[in-house]
Amino acid sequence: MTAEPQPVGTPQPTSAATSSDPTPVSHTWEPAGAALNHLTRSLVVEWARFGIQVNALGSQYLTQGVIDMNGEGIMTLLRGSTPAGRTAHLDEVVAWGVILAGPLSDYVTGAKIPLDGGNHVGPGIAFRDSPILPETS
Template sequence: MFNLRGKKAIITGGAQGLGFSMVEAFHQAGVEVAVIDISDNVESLAAKFNEKAAKVHGVKGNLLDMDSLQQSFQEALEKLEGKVDILINSAGLIKREPAFDVSLETWHRILGLNVTAVFELSRLAAAEMKKQGSGKIINMGSIVSVLGGYNAVAYSTSKGAILQLTKSLSNEWAAYGIQVNAIAPGYMLTTMNTDLMNDPVRAPQVEARIPAKRWGTPEDVAGVALFLAAPASDYVTGTLIPVDGGVLGR
């Protein structure tokens, strides 16, 4: 039920943070992975891994540019020899500032990467998955897919959209054997949250809000991603799974 050996995955934003942890986890599980990232480091990513488990390929691409996105997807698909079983949309942007201060440029960039790119990549992957009658699409939501955000209006809006996108795509594609789900990380120990962790006012408030009494780790998210990618979750679709130490249960 949990055997993923021999499967092929595309993971965006996999050069750092939660994405990198999922690349590590899927590599260890025997999945061949193509990583799409804007970082210059992505092309040398494979050197970090032991190919005895499975190959890891790096593809540099700008997901805010539709031409680059489509070219990156095709390159990743070619590296995986024309097959994709799993797509993980992990790339994302956040900028913390009051709503009055958010520029429209910032708004469009965050919505463009966090929502539009996810939609287009999901369609591209699903077209390939439909041919084989199976596939797993895993989106990165957030606890602010459900809760209201604070000083992060564009990010919160984008993650609310991800929840509805996940539900809508699951309704359309379940009949093709494609499961579409989302993960809702809580407060995670990643560079995206460095400013929050270092905030002398907000950090104690955050820690007091988490029933588990600790921040989450990228490994916490990777474990749920493995479940959603495995045959064990073949009848799970259209859902948002919190990985938040109990925050949404309060």
């Protein structure tokens, strides 16, 4: 009988909530998030037998980051487009990082934790008629 591998590490790439489903105006970060999701799954295949769990945090927009980049006006759009009615707070994302690094998640590997207020179960953020999209002529 061989001994079970003991957990030795938990790399946690920070992906993007929109990395699985295309969303207008996010073409710059969605491919990077998709690559991190694939890297997460690939590393699981290679590293799980050594007790290394790899999980991705699929965070949606963080409240302060959105306000800093776009002003308060964008928050109305995001709240109305997200089932939870709000954006993520940094401490919520950090908390999941702590959980995944701790012993309660020793058997969790290869997951993308959707920290997106429920957007992953529906159409996602509805930007189609958004004021942030460039106008077409």
